[in-house]
Amino acid sequence: MKTSSFHIVPLPTEIADALITVDSPESSPCRHCLRWAQPGERVILFPYAAIPSGHPYSETGPIFVHADECQRYTATNEYPADFRNGRVFRAYDSNYNIIDAQGMNGSQPEVVIESLFQNPDTAFVDARSVTHGCFTFRVQRA
Numbered sequence: 001m002k003t004s005s006f007h008i009v010p011l012p013t014e015i016a017d018a019l020i021t022v023d024s025p026e027s028s029p030c031r032h033c034l035r036w037a038q039p040g041e042r043v044i045l046f047p048y049a050a051i052p053s054g055h056p057y058s059e060t061g062p063i064f065v066h067a068d069e070c071q072r073y074t075a076t077n078e079y080p081a082d083f084r085n086g087r088v089f090r091a092y093d094s095n096y097n098i099i100d101a102q103g104m105n106g107s108q109p110e111v112v113i114e115s116l117f118q119n120p121d122t123a124f125v126d127a128r129s130v131t132h133g134c135f136t137f138r139v140q141r142a
């Protein structure tokens with residue numbers, strides 16, 4: 001029924017249209033399959049709370065995932081090949097406090113991650129973009 005005393009406000013199309021078609025290589029890392037989305041592939045950009053709210057280091061930031069189905073990364077005992085460069089690693093304790101952070105400084109990422117886990121207080125390590133700061137993936141003790 002048509003009304004005259006109110007009208008409905010649907011979400012603007014530019015907000016609903018969250019799909020992005022990737023136009024340059026190594027610009028959009030998919031956090032699900034842990035590889036770079038390729039030019040022409042479609043991704044969704046949305047905010048993700050890598051560190052939940054209610055903590056001093058709480059953080060929500062933009063991440064991409066493929067818009068079309070992709071296989072979740074399964075080689076969980078191997079460092080993702082697409083992200084061997086351009087990452088920084090933050091070590092957190094079990095209360096989500098940052099207790100250490102290291103870049104690669106010419107080292108292999110596995111060496112950096114293992115050195116952060118030598119601290120018994122390290123509960124997990126987050127890999128992030130060294131340039132944009134965006135969360136890429138989490139590393140837990142085996």
Ligand SMILES: [Zn+2]
Binds near residue numbers: 035070
């Ligand atoms: Zn993907």
